[in-house]
Amino acid sequence: MVFLEQVLAILWKDIRYELRSKQMWMGMGLFALLVLVIFNFAFDLRVDNKSAVAPGALWIAFVFASLLGLGRTIAAEHEKGAMDRLLLCPVNRKAIYLAKLLGNMLFIGVVELVALPVFVALFNVSLNAGTLVLIVMLGTIGVAAIGTLFSAMAAATRARELLLPILIFPLIVPVVIGAVRATSDLIVPLANEPPWLGLIAAFDVIFLSVSMLTFQYVIEE
């Protein structure tokens, strides 16, 4: 019970903090929209190549926008007193991770909610909204799970903006590939496709488990 209360307290604090500072959502949202618009103009989108380009554009926008946000949530904690503010308290470190993960998922989710209709309109694709939301949710969990862990690791360094993508990109490749292929399959269904959603879900479970177990060692000295 105390664990849950602490998770919710940290999450609520982060949401309130972000609503007041407005540092992250605006930047992430604008970035995602700009990527979609640029991709829309940069590629010659015809019916035959739409399924190849559109999902890639969507997930590049999501992943890059996520990185902006992931860098901020823990970096904000490091400003003026570092993570010590939380580490000083007798809080289960898993509660800190879970709260930061939920916060990151929420921030990324809001950006995705704004970007998805723009994606559908710009790329003129018709797809099953329910399945797309499921793909986006699973992909977001994977990116946020590993991103929260590594943003905590990178936040303690001076070159965090450079280090974060270098650490995260190689690890989220399976999730991004799965998400792009699953989205592509949604636009133009192909026969004999592997179960991409299952692959993403499996990586989500691995990333969540590993991150929960190792977060304490990453944030404590």
Next chain:
Amino acid sequence: MNGFSLEVQGLKKSFGFKPILRGVNLNVGAGERVALLGANGAGKTTLLRILAALSSPTSGTVCLNGLDIERDAQQIRRLVGFVAHTPYLYDELTARENLLFFGKMYSVGDAKERTRQLLQRVGLEKRANERVHTLSRGQVQRLALARALLHSPQLLLLDEPDTGLDQEGNELLADILSEHVMQGGAVLFTTHQLERALALSDTVLILSGGRIVSRQATNGLALDTIHQQYHEVLQ
């Protein structure tokens, strides 16, 4: 708070190959106010961070009420209140929201009432609903003190607690420290102001070369004497 004890034995701390603490031995009992003096870089902050369970010792033991700092860090965190150089507050939250948040982190019962009491105690009740970034440095320091007292800790660790405090704030600090030790708690604080160290403490320690090189009771100790000792040690 009866039976409180802090025992530090052979505490060493290195950052990479650079030793900061080279074998600190220290005992603090209930009702003691201890001032820790030392030059910049002597390791005062490092020592306080280890005692607050924010940093691990390289070797040596730290026991608080018989609890080992490495094995029982979470329990020790409940017993310690720490005011660091930085106030450990959230700028975009109000003074009240900060205390309520930390109240939840420490599982303080009736956090609302405790928050109200502490805001009143540190003279910030009228600014309770203002965000921390709008407060002056001295007011932030008062709020940091309230945060450290929130969970009624047994040991108060204060790293240059007078930073930014005006005359009234310094009197408030002295009163709070006296009340804390009268209730059976203990205080360990660092300062560069020798006069303040004498006024606020029962014992003065000098940390130099990573070791405690002097321990003096302040009762009857003249300011000139401590000045002389301090400068001799620094040389």
